[in-house]
Amino acid sequence: MKCCDMRGFLSYLILWLLGKKSMSGAELSAELERRKGSKPSPGTIYPALKELREKGLISADGNKVYSLTKKGQGELKGACAFFCRMFYDAKEMFGCCPLKWKK
Amino acid sequence: MKCCDMRGFLSYLILWLLGKKSMSGAELSAELERRKGSKPSPGTIYPALKELREKGLISADGNKVYSLTKKGQGELKGACAFFCRMFYDAKEMFGCCPLKWKK
DNA sequence: GTATAATCATCGGATAACCGATATATGAGG
DNA sequence: CCTCATATATCGGTTATCCGATGATTATAC
Numbered sequence: 001m002k003c004c005d006m007r008g009f010l011s012y013l014i015l016w017l018l019g020k021k022s023m024s025g026a027e028l029s030a031e032l033e034r035r036k037g038s039k040p041s042p043g044t045i046y047p048a049l050k051e052l053r054e055k056g057l058i059s060a061d062g063n064k065v066y067s068l069t070k071k072g073q074g075e076l077k078g079a080c081a082f083f084c085r086m087f088y089d090a091k092e093m094f095g096c097c098p099l100k101w102k103k
Numbered sequence: 104m105k106c107c108d109m110r111g112f113l114s115y116l117i118l119w120l121l122g123k124k125s126m127s128g129a130e131l132s133a134e135l136e137r138r139k140g141s142k143p144s145p146g147t148i149y150p151a152l153k154e155l156r157e158k159g160l161i162s163a164d165g166n167k168v169y170s171l172t173k174k175g176q177g178e179l180k181g182a183c184a185f186f187c188r189m190f191y192d193a194k195e196m197f198g199c200c201p202l203k204w205k206k
Numbered sequence: 207g208t209a210t211a212a213t214c215a216t217c218g219g220a221t222a223a224c225c226g227a228t229a230t231a232t233g234a235g236g
Numbered sequence: 237c238c239t240c241a242t243a244t245a246t247c248g249g250t251t252a253t254c255c256g257a258t259g260a261t262t263a264t265a266c
Contacts, residue, residue, distance in 0.1 A: 007110060007111030007222070007223080007252090007253060007254075008110030008111045008112075008223085008252080008253070009111075009189070010253075010254085013189075016196070024213080024214090025213070025214065025215095026212080026213060026214085029213095035188060035189045035190075035191070036188075036189060037185075037188070040254080040255090041254070041255045041256065042213085042214075042215075042216095042255090042256090042257095043215090043216080043217085043254070043255050043256065043257080044253080044254050044255065045214095046214060046215050046216080047215085047216080047217095047253095047254090048253090048254095049214095049215095050215080050216090064213080064214070064262090076199075077199065077200075080196050080197075080199050080200045081200045082140075083193075083196055083200075084196060084197050084200040085138060085139075085140070086112070086116075086138045086139060087138075087190075087193070088138070090186075090190070090193050090197075093119070093183050093186055093187060094183075094187050094193070096179075096180065096183050097180075097183045097184045097186075097187040110222090110223060110224075110252070110253080111222080111223065111253085113223075113224085114223095127243080127244090128243070128244065128245095129242080129243060129244085132243095143224080143225090144224070144225045144226065145225090145226090145227095145243085145244075145245075145246095146224070146225050146226065146227080146245090146246080146247085147223080147224050147225065148244095149243095149244060149245050149246080150223095150224090150245085150246080150247095151223090151224095152244090152245095153245080153246090167232090167243080167244070
């Protein structure tokens, strides 16, 4: 058990990122690396994208650029609500974090 | 895959909660239910507490009331830093969540 | 058009996280 | 002391998540 490996948030973060901007797998991977500190393996990111596609939450254009579908937007909304309930005191968490990092 | 099951945050949340107040397993369980919407199984919460104890991050007094150790405080600090990096834009996430819930 | 690199994709396996069932301890009431 | 309810603890099994290796596709350079 690692107390802060944040396992299980990959799909949520993908939806969140695609909600801001359509991206390719490589772009998503780079953005995730910025957040987690390490780049997710290809064996992690692509199966996740595949499953999200199969569930109809995202779609890919001809250039493998992924976007949220309507259904995905709804899912993201629900996930955000859950996140906010789970971490309703996130502001305090931020307060106890003295570190700075590049955007 | 559930896009928002928040799997893997149990230990982090336990440390976070104990950082605010020492609690028994039952109190922790109730607080987690408030956040997640469902009470964690005994088979979930107690093994987690055991492992945190074995790692020296928390300690229990005679009445099974758990507290953070010094080491646990350090671990929590690191986990918070990681959380904040991971979700540096959490404020936006909160913004897209229209729901209200009981504290 | 071919070579090279980057990206995308799949597969099998390892691990972690969690649950349900069950067993033990603790405490309150009578 | 005895009973019952609650809290604590353990165990086995299931599932999800992720990684590394490998192969296929696409783009770029020449």
